[in-house]
Amino acid sequence: MKLLSKEEKKVEYLELIYDLIFVYIVGRNNLLLHDVENGFVTGGAFMAYVLCTLAIIQIWNFSTFYMNLYGRNGARDHVCLFINMYLLYHMANGINADWQSSFYQFNTAWALILVNLGVQYLIELRNHKNAPWELKQIRRKAEIILAEAALVGVHMLVYSFTGVSVAYIPILFGIIATALSSKTNMLVPVDFAHLSERAMLFVVFTFGEMIIVIASYFGGDFNFNSFYFSLMGFLIVVGLLLSYGTVYNRIIDKEKTTSGTLYMVIHIFMIFALNNISVALEFMREEEVAVLPKTLFLSASFVLYFIFLFLTGLFSKKRCAFNRKFVLMIALIGLSFVALMLIFRELMYVNIAITVVYVFGIFLLLFFRGKKSLSTEEETIKEIG
Numbered sequence: 001m002k003l004l005s006k007e008e009k010k011v012e013y014l015e016l017i018y019d020l021i022f023v024y025i026v027g028r029n030n031l032l033l034h035d036v037e038n039g040f041v042t043g044g045a046f047m048a049y050v051l052c053t054l055a056i057i058q059i060w061n062f063s064t065f066y067m068n069l070y071g072r073n074g075a076r077d078h079v080c081l082f083i084n085m086y087l088l089y090h091m092a093n094g095i096n097a098d099w100q101s102s103f104y105q106f107n108t109a110w111a112l113i114l115v116n117l118g119v120q121y122l123i124e125l126r127n128h129k130n131a132p133w134e135l136k137q138i139r140r141k142a143e144i145i146l147a148e149a150a151l152v153g154v155h156m157l158v159y160s161f162t163g164v165s166v167a168y169i170p171i172l173f174g175i176i177a178t179a180l181s182s183k184t185n186m187l188v189p190v191d192f193a194h195l196s197e198r199a200m201l202f203v204v205f206t207f208g209e210m211i212i213v214i215a216s217y218f219g220g221d222f223n224f225n226s227f228y229f230s231l232m233g234f235l236i237v238v239g240l241l242l243s244y245g246t247v248y249n250r251i252i253d254k255e256k257t258t259s260g261t262l263y264m265v266i267h268i269f270m271i272f273a274l275n276n277i278s279v280a281l282e283f284m285r286e287e288e289v290a291v292l293p294k295t296l297f298l299s300a301s302f303v304l305y306f307i308f309l310f311l312t313g314l315f316s317k318k319r320c321a322f323n324r325k326f327v328l329m330i331a332l333i334g335l336s337f338v339a340l341m342l343i344f345r346e347l348m349y350v351n352i353a354i355t356v357v358y359v360f361g362i363f364l365l366l367f368f369r370g371k372k373s374l375s376t377e378e379e380t381i382k383e384i385g
Contacts, residue, residue, distance in 0.1 A: 009194040012073050016201065018081055022060045023205040025092040026275055027212075029053055032097060033279050036286075040293050048099050051167045053275060055110060056091070057268045058174050059084075062117050062145055064198050065260065068190050070124050070138075080120050087113045103165075107156050114149035118142050133187040140184045144177045175268075178261060185259035192263075192315075193254045199267045200248050206271050207241050210278040216285060232352040233281060239359035240277070240305070243366055247309060250370030253317045263315055270308040276301035284348070295345040299338045302355065306334065306362055320369055333361060 032049040033041050063084065071077050087109040094106025121142035128134040151170035158166050214233040220226055280298035283289045310330060313322040322330075337358040344350040 009068065009071075009191045011194060011197050011201065012067075012071075014073075014078060014081060015067060015198065018063070018085060019060070019198075019202050019205055021085055021088050021092075022056060022202070023209055025056050025088060025095070026053060026206070026271075027209045028092050029056065029095050030209075030275060030279050030282075032095065032099075033283075034097075036288050040290060045097060050272075051171060052095055052106075053272055054171050054175075054268070055167070057271055058171060059088075059110075059113055059117075060202065061178075061264050061268055062114070062141075062174075064195065064264065065141070065190070066117060066120055068195050068198070068260070069188060070121075070127075076120075076123070080116055083116055084113050087116075103159060104156065107152055107167075111149045111152040111156075114145050114152065118146035118149060121145065137184055137188050140181050144174065144181065147177070148174045175265065179265065182259050182261045185261050189257050190260035192256050192258055192260060195260045195263065196248070196252060196254055196315075199264065200244075202271060203244055203267070203274065204241075206274045206278075207237065210237050210240075210274065210281070213278045213282050216282070228349065229285075229352065232356050235356045236281070236352075236359055239356065239363050240274075243306075243309060243359070243363045246363065246366045246370050247312055251316045251320045251366070252312060253315060256315055258315065263312065266308050266311045266314075270305060270312075273301055273305035273308060277305060284352070291345050295341055295351065298355070299341045302358065303334050303338060306330070322369070326365075326369070330362070330365070333358070 029049060029052045032045050032052070036042070063081075067077070090109035091106050091113075094102035094109065096102060099106070121138050124138055125135060125142075128138065148170045151173055152167075155166050155170060158164060214230075214237060217230040217233040218226070276297065280294065280301050283294040283297065286294075310322060310327070313320075316322070337354065340354050341351060344354065
């Protein structure tokens with residue numbers, strides 16, 4: 001493995017604007033879950049929601065890796081980002097309940113974005129002619145992205161002849177191929193400080209979408225009912241945000257040498273879980289959605305978020321690592337949360353209070369775990385002084 005000494009890479013303002021478009025698309029994608037029949041979200045709408053969300057976040061993942069490893073904030077990078085931003089709007093416009101009517105618009109834009117990213121890697125080959133490790137990694141990434149673009153094309157052909165969508169094939173291929181190439185990716189480690197910051201900013205933007213969702217809790221006449229639920233909804237978002245902030249600021253080792261592959265895969269599913277929470281919080285106020293499915297959806301979304309949040313502990317500082325006892329305690333708390341949510345599913349006042357207690361309970365456990373990092377650093381500073 002070749003370790004590269006690079007100057008610290010800063011997140012550029014254009015990268016932030018690029019990320020905001022993804023948040024807009026994911027928010028639009030959440031509308032698919034409003035297709036409700038007999039108190040349940042239809043199976044077709046839910047599957048379209050899952051696949052669209054993963055496809056969008058996967059594009060962001062590919063783009064982030066390129067900017068981290070080879071982005072120079074130059075004219076070519078800007079032009080390629082602007083092209084993808086334009087195509088992303090077409091993907092967004094292709095997301096609706098009647099997705100068959102915009103099938104080709106969504107998928108053509110998806111394929112072209114992947115081709116654009118793949119071509120960027122191919123162009124980058126000329127800058128690393130005398131660096132065999134970089135060449136190997138660049139070729140592998142280009143092969144994966146362009147192969148997925150080809151599979152999107154196959155997906156469109158299959159739909160044209162059979163009317164059956166196989167969108168899951170290119171998505172699963174991209175996830176599996178990326179995971180299997182982790183050893184190759186280690187040949188040129190990422191700038192983990194930059195990568196973790198990009199992931200953190202996307203998570204924060206996703207919380208922004210959640211904040212917009214809970215604004216509906218503050219509507220209507222001001223009374224105890226509106227006050228109680230608006231306060232509980234706000235506390236849930238605060239607790240979730242503080243939990244992530246504690247992990248990012250105190251527990252994650254941003255100087256770690258890594259390929260970044262697993263860290264980004266974890267964030268793909270964490271962001272997916274956060275989107276589910278946003279939708280679930282919206283569902284809780286909609287009477288047309290049956291109590292049991294929306295309670296299950298809400299509970300599963302919270303547990304999924306915290307599972308992947310704790311998986312980021314694989315990248316923690318040694319003194320903050322999650323041991324077996326800590327993980328077992330978290331698992332028992334999660335199971336208790338789900339059980340209580342199901343037991344009190346008809347009592348929304350109790351249900352939402354249980355959620356607040358669960359979220360802040362996890363936050364406090366993480367907070368005191370993170371204090372180990374600060375106390376150790378302070379001791380080190382004193383010793384040096």
